[in-house]
Amino acid sequence: MSKHRTTESHSRRRSLSDPLAAFMQPPANETAAERESRMRKEAEAKQASDKIDEMIRQERSHRKKSRAEVNVLLLGQSESGKSTTLKQFQLLHSPAAFHAERIAWRAVIYLNLVRSVRRVLDALSPESDEEGDDLEDVDSIEHTIPSDGRSPSALAGTKVPNYESYRRHLEPLVELEERLIRLLSSPNSEDEATRLPYDVRQAPITAEGSQVPLKTNGKPAPTIDIPQVHPSHSSPVSPVSNVSPSREVSVHTSINWKKAFSLGGKAKSPKSAHTGEIEGWWEDPDDPVHTLHACAPVMQDLWRDSAVQQRLREKRIRLEESSGFYLDEIPRITATKYIPTDADVLKARLKTMGVVEHTFLIQSGSNRGVEWKIFDVGGARNQRQAWAPYFEDVNAIIFLAPISAFDQVLTEDTRINRLEDSLLLWQSVASNKLLARVSIVLFLNKCDLLQVKLDAGVRLNQHMTSYGDRPNDYDSVSKYFRNKFGAIHHAATPNKERELYIHFTAVTDTRRTATIIQSVRDIIIKGNLRNLKLV
Ligand SMILES: Nc1nc2c(ncn2[C@@H]2O[C@H](COP(=O)(O)OP(=O)(O)OP(=O)(O)O)[C@@H](O)[C@H]2O)c(=O)[nH]1
Numbered sequence: 001m002s003k004h005r006t007t008e009s010h011s012r013r014r015s016l017s018d019p020l021a022a023f024m025q026p027p028a029n030e031t032a033a034e035r036e037s038r039m040r041k042e043a044e045a046k047q048a049s050d051k052i053d054e055m056i057r058q059e060r061s062h063r064k065k066s067r068a069e070v071n072v073l074l075l076g077q078s079e080s081g082k083s084t085t086l087k088q089f090q091l092l093h094s095p096a097a098f099h100a101e102r103i104a105w106r107a108v109i110y111l112n113l114v115r116s117v118r119r120v121l122d123a124l125s126p127e128s129d130e131e132g133d134d135l136e137d138v139d140s141i142e143h144t145i146p147s148d149g150r151s152p153s154a155l156a157g158t159k160v161p162n163y164e165s166y167r168r169h170l171e172p173l174v175e176l177e178e179r180l181i182r183l184l185s186s187p188n189s190e191d192e193a194t195r196l197p198y199d200v201r202q203a204p205i206t207a208e209g210s211q212v213p214l215k216t217n218g219k220p221a222p223t224i225d226i227p228q229v230h231p232s233h234s235s236p237v238s239p240v241s242n243v244s245p246s247r248e249v250s251v252h253t254s255i256n257w258k259k260a261f262s263l264g265g266k267a268k269s270p271k272s273a274h275t276g277e278i279e280g281w282w283e284d285p286d287d288p289v290h291t292l293h294a295c296a297p298v299m300q301d302l303w304r305d306s307a308v309q310q311r312l313r314e315k316r317i318r319l320e321e322s323s324g325f326y327l328d329e330i331p332r333i334t335a336t337k338y339i340p341t342d343a344d345v346l347k348a349r350l351k352t353m354g355v356v357e358h359t360f361l362i363q364s365g366s367n368r369g370v371e372w373k374i375f376d377v378g379g380a381r382n383q384r385q386a387w388a389p390y391f392e393d394v395n396a397i398i399f400l401a402p403i404s405a406f407d408q409v410l411t412e413d414t415r416i417n418r419l420e421d422s423l424l425l426w427q428s429v430a431s432n433k434l435l436a437r438v439s440i441v442l443f444l445n446k447c448d449l450l451q452v453k454l455d456a457g458v459r460l461n462q463h464m465t466s467y468g469d470r471p472n473d474y475d476s477v478s479k480y481f482r483n484k485f486g487a488i489h490h491a492a493t494p495n496k497e498r499e500l501y502i503h504f505t506a507v508t509d510t511r512r513t514a515t516i517i518q519s520v521r522d523i524i525i526k527g528n529l530r531n532l533k534l535v
């Protein structure tokens with residue numbers, strides 16, 4: 001009771017020194033009805049005041065967005081090319097850092113290569129015939145939907161006489177694959193032995209779906225994900241890794257992931273510490289390159305074997321079009337002193353989980369450089385819920401739709417056609433009210449693969465009946481996609497003034513992409529200036 005009185009007398013005292021508060025004080029002889037009316041008015045006044053506060057906050061945030069920095073979000077389904085586009089931004093705007101990081105991609109490229117070899121062996125194994133060969137058995141990356149209605153196994157037949165010999169000679173790759181995955185995921189176990197050091201903050205390997213996101217600065221740490229081959233093709237003697245469960249394996253990473261793999265520190269020979277000589281990993285007998293180098297001739301024979309090629313054709317496995325394909329360059333990639341080229345890094349495949357942020361200082365004309373933040377998100381279905389929080393502060397979106405994927409299905413849900421998924425995703429982005437004032441640039445990506453596919457005779461109308469009898473050539477097909485995506489935006493956008501910029505891209509092509517990035521930069525800057533005038 002006495003406490004209550006004290007509080008009341010405090011507020012009375014405060015009110016005497018504050019004329020506005022004194023004015024707001026209830027009259028001493030206020031009736032119940034007067035009190036109710038006063039309370040209602042006060043609540044209304046508070047609501048109005050909160051609304052003004054919110055407007056001020058929004059305006060401040062808008063002004064900040066328009067002036068101090070540009071936030072760009074890369075969106076699109078998994079394997080659409082978002083991370084590759086980010087690499088192109090790095091190559092253009094921080095080439096020194098990109099080059100310094102090239103060596104860090106060695107482990108990823110090795111793993112991509114080893115996994116391609118394994119896919120070939122899996123496709124040849126007699127077990128794969130016995131089990132049937134439905135589309136879900138192997139990563140769907142290189143699998144396509146048969147357009148003639150027949151299952152690939154119905155066509156399988158060619159035997160590969162040297163299969164057993166290939167399998168035996170390539171067995172060391174089983175252990176190597178396990179090691180590379182371990183290296184990419186758990187730094188503590190092997191970094192001494194391999195000269196591929198890791199950031200110790202990375203979390204251990206986990207199956208997708210059971211990941212425990214690490215936190216950095218309050219946000220979940222980005223993770224990487226390495227596609228796994230379905231174990232149904234394995235046998236006790238098959239060179240199929242026993243670290244490979246049926247699901248994809250996730251590897252959590254942190255911002256320092258690439259730094260941890262770089263040439264600094266342990267990637268040099270211990271000798272260099274004493275002599276000052278720059279020596280390399282090739283001196284270390286435990287480095288993964290030696291196993292690869294030793295297996296290279298057999299890998300090469302396997303890939304060049306006409307019976308193997310025939311078998312892959314029968315099974316409609318087109319590894320050449322899949323992510324992380326290096327089988328055409330085995331001698332170069334497995335050379336002991338191999339250093340990844342820019343093109344190799346752009347081709348390397350690591351699935352993104354979470355959101356990765358990169359900052360660049362971008363000069364435009366006489367402008368003294370504006371900070372650009374580019375956010376690269378995971379595109380797989382279970383990753384998309386992480387996108388929305390980034391919508392609020394975004395200035396521009398680059399949406400990637402891989403138009404070569406019209407005959408492929410999603411890895412995460414093999415019932416869904418990839419292009420259908422892209423179209424739906426595009427519609428939901430284009431119609432999003434939160435993004436109404438955000439500039440949107442559409443990359444109709446993987447045009448190089450589209451050309452190859454159409455040239456190989458794959459018909460679009462077998463997968464999209466709406467294409468009808470139009471010619472199955474690159475010009476007609478690409479125009480059709482442009483119109484289709486354009487029409488969806490036109491119908492769905494809540495901002496009819498918004499101009500849509502569409503580019504046909506192959507984001508692994510550095511020269512072409514550099515030109516496109518320049519023009520995207522100008523579009524985004526222009527859009528930003530326009531918004532600035534509206535403030
Ligand atoms: N040939 C060709 N390959 C491409 C193109 N764009 C991307 N790739 C390759 O496709 C694979 C997947 O690209 P990413 O950039 O990792 O895809 P993403 O959209 O980041 O995928 P998530 O991280 O799973 O969301 C990589 O191996 C790229 O090198 C392209 O235009 N042409």
Ligand SMILES: [Mg+2]
Nearest residue numbers: 082083351352
């Ligand atoms: Mg990615």
